[in-house]
Amino acid sequence: MTQDILSTSQQWLEIQQPNMLALLEDLVNIDSNSYDKAGVSEVFDRLEAFFAPFGLKLESHYVGEVRAAVSVRVKGKSDTGRPVLLMGHCDTVFPKGEVSRRPFRIDGARAYGPGVADMKAGIVMNAFILAALTRAADTLLPDVIGLFTCDEEIGSPLSKEIIESFAKQVGWVFNAEPGRPSGNVITGRKGGVFLEMDIEGKAAHSGANFAEGISAISELAHKVIALDQLTDIEQGVTVNVGLVNGGQSVNTSAPSAKASIDLRVFNLEQRNSVLGRMQCICNKQFITGTISRMNIIGEFRPFVPTQESLQLFELYQSELAAIGHHAEQEFSGGCADSGVTSSLGAVTLCATGPVGGKFHTPDEYVEIDTIVPRAVAVLRTLARLPQAGF
């Protein structure tokens, strides 16, 4: 029976906290900024070593020369069809050298270190769930795939296509981003588009030949004001010009200027409409003679809740309650890979990872006592997917 063999997996998971912390310490103590591909690959190597004794082989997915993701598959026996995806990113926002300044440490009930919650604890959790499933062979469980990626923190430019190809194969996705400080999980997220606008002007000496100059910086200033006007907080649309640079010297009219822009939306209709208006602003010449171009350099689709994704949340919530824990659902303005999978129709739940807080700061922490229960909750939920009529 699924029930009995599942409980073998669950019982094994319940005594893994010391081993989970050991793996977490190893992973946190590897610098793995999104641009540090060697560091991220080292995290992949450590996972490979973890999986080997369970008879699980990692498959590497390359984009060009870069090892952009690794995956592992635990075969199930379910005829109900589509596999389950346990997803997570191995990169962090912290620069190389951060680990030597503040390595992994435990203080009371919390663990600290770069990326400890976002999301190395989630990676550890998923790895242990997959290992636990090897003890549940010959059950009615669906196939379960673990996917570990390299660049979520910068918009998944390399791993996006890999995630998309998995999203099309699977029925359900558990994304192990950290649980919120309250323990809540995430059932909806804004979409985000990251753009660059490049403006060309014309250099001229600002004393001797002022009239010959065309200032790209002045053009940019007009455009920034126009872009700001696209924000509509009530509708969930925000446009943030987060970075600008330009110019050559104080006494030269600026031959070039550049802005980096972050657009957030609730849904795809808003995305398309606002992008169209941004393109108009880009095309408009506020200052004659300037030339402007706009490019999308990264994007997360919105994670729009569906009836099925809310049902998946309810199933998860009841399994978490069965082991004495509680979670509500939350919407987040932040983007994640869950937007990629849900926009392709995979029924998705996000922030199933261990509970933490202060993400992307030196005070980031994970609550140690949540690692095992959050793992057990995902295990129990995925085991019940076939019975739940999904």
Ligand SMILES: [Zn+2]
């Ligand atoms: Zn994250």
